[in-house]
Amino acid sequence: MQVVEKILRKTYQGKRIGPEEGLALLQSGEFQKVGQAADYVRRQKCPDGVVSFLIDRNISYTNVCVARCTFCNFYRKPEAEGGYILSLESIFKKIEETLELGGTGILMQGGMHPDLKIDYYENLLSSIRERYSIHLHCFSPPEVVVLARLSKISIREAIRRLKAAGLVSIPGGGAEILTERMRKKISPGKCTADQWLEVMRIAHEEGLLTTATMMIGGGETLEERIEHLDRLRRLQDETGGFVAFIPWNVQLEGTPMQASISRKVGPVEYLTLLAVSRIYLDNFRNLQVSWLTQGLSVAQIALHFGANDVGSIMIEENVMSTAGAHNTATRENLLTVIEEAGFTPAQRDTLYQTFRRIA
Numbered sequence: 332m333q334v335v336e337k338i339l340r341k342t343y344q345g346k347r348i349g350p351e352e353g354l355a356l357l358q359s360g361e362f363q364k365v366g367q368a369a370d371y372v373r374r375q376k377c378p379d380g381v382v383s384f385l386i387d388r389n390i391s392y393t394n395v396c397v398a399r400c401t402f403c404n405f406y407r408k409p410e411a412e413g414g415y416i417l418s419l420e421s422i423f424k425k426i427e428e429t430l431e432l433g434g435t436g437i438l439m440q441g442g443m444h445p446d447l448k449i450d451y452y453e454n455l456l457s458s459i460r461e462r463y464s465i466h467l468h469c470f471s472p473p474e475v476v477v478l479a480r481l482s483k484i485s486i487r488e489a490i491r492r493l494k495a496a497g498l499v500s501i502p503g504g505g506a507e508i509l510t511e512r513m514r515k516k517i518s519p520g521k522c523t524a525d526q527w528l529e530v531m532r533i534a535h536e537e538g539l540l541t542t543a544t545m546m547i548g549g550g551e552t553l554e555e556r557i558e559h560l561d562r563l564r565r566l567q568d569e570t571g572g573f574v575a576f577i578p579w580n581v582q583l584e585g586t587p588m589q590a591s592i593s594r595k596v597g598p599v600e601y602l603t604l605l606a607v608s609r610i611y612l613d614n615f616r617n618l619q620v621s622w623l624t625q626g627l628s629v630a631q632i633a634l635h636f637g638a639n640d641v642g643s644i645m646i647e648e649n650v651m652s653t654a655g656a657h658n659t660a661t662r663e664n665l666l667t668v669i670e671e672a673g674f675t676p677a678q679r680d681t682l683y684q685t686f687r688r689i690a
């Protein structure tokens with residue numbers, strides 16, 4: 332029996348595969364076989380035939396940042412022209428627009444601002460909570476690490492205080508690739524892989540659910556992709572606090588990284604990674620395809636390669652859009668993608684609870 336068939340037989344038998352086996356699948360070139368197995372796993376985990384979507388908005392409260400990610404066109408150095416911190420009024424206006432469009436949550440993230448301490452974040456969250464009934468999914472692990480350090484408090488205290496002020500869940504941004512080699516190369520000012528995982532562990536212990544992401548195409552090896560998946564799977568075994576995994580491919584337009592990367596991640600490479608993620612992350616229920624970076628056509632095929640969620644219509648997004656992600660989607664576009672793929676669409680909330688099936 333061929334190596335790939337042997338590995339996939341374990342998947343069909345409901346057995347876990349190891350890192351070497353995951354790597355062999357990524358290297359195999361057996362795009363269709365791996366996709367078929369991922370589709371099988373997805374149907375086992377989500378037998379209801381539902382594909383979910385979300386209506387929410389990304390709000391970037393500041394673009395001032397000291398992290399110097401090589402794939403980012405969005406940030407401004409402190410003191411540079413064009414740097415901003417959004418006023419509360421402007422954030423409130425964005426929230427009101429989101430609610431008017433049927434939105435249920437906001438994903439609020441920003442740069443690593445060198446001056447903003449815990450009291451700024453507490454005030455931001457509590458001011459929103461006092462006025463609006465909307466899910467607050469905010470501050471990725473690198474932001475939590477920086478704000479805790481600036482405030483001279485522990486990560487746990489920072490998370491407790493943010494939760495008390497209204498934080499409901501934490502987005503999995505800033506993971507990129509969870510290896511030190513890659514982080515030093517592409518996000519030199521961001522927290523380490525260990526710190527990213529530590530923030531998530533503490534958040535889960537403190538009762539906050541989170542998502543997890545992965546950014547591919549920045550020069551990582553296939554071994555590093557598997558290492559990333561393996562670190563997530565091990566933490567999920569311990570805490571069960573991740574509600575979804577969202578892989579996306581880096582956008583390069585006009586970024587410092589562009590000069591060092593010779594080719595973009597195409598659909599076959601993306602879908603293979605997506606399918607291997609579905610097989611490898613056997614303790615994750617939800618797998619989201621990134622239509623923003625792959626387009627709606629690939630998103631539709633992804634629903635047969637392990638994905639059970641198409642994410643948000645993203646009323647606003649800043650980091651990927653300023654680096655070349657020009658895809659857009661309305662609610663109707665997402666419904667069409669899902670229905671034409673043979674699934675039932677359902678609007679969900681930020682924590683992947685579906686609340687409105689669209690028959």
Ligand code: SF4
Binds near residue numbers: 397399518521
């Ligand atoms: S991706 Fe985020 S953390 Fe990195 S430079 Fe841009 S704003 Fe800063």
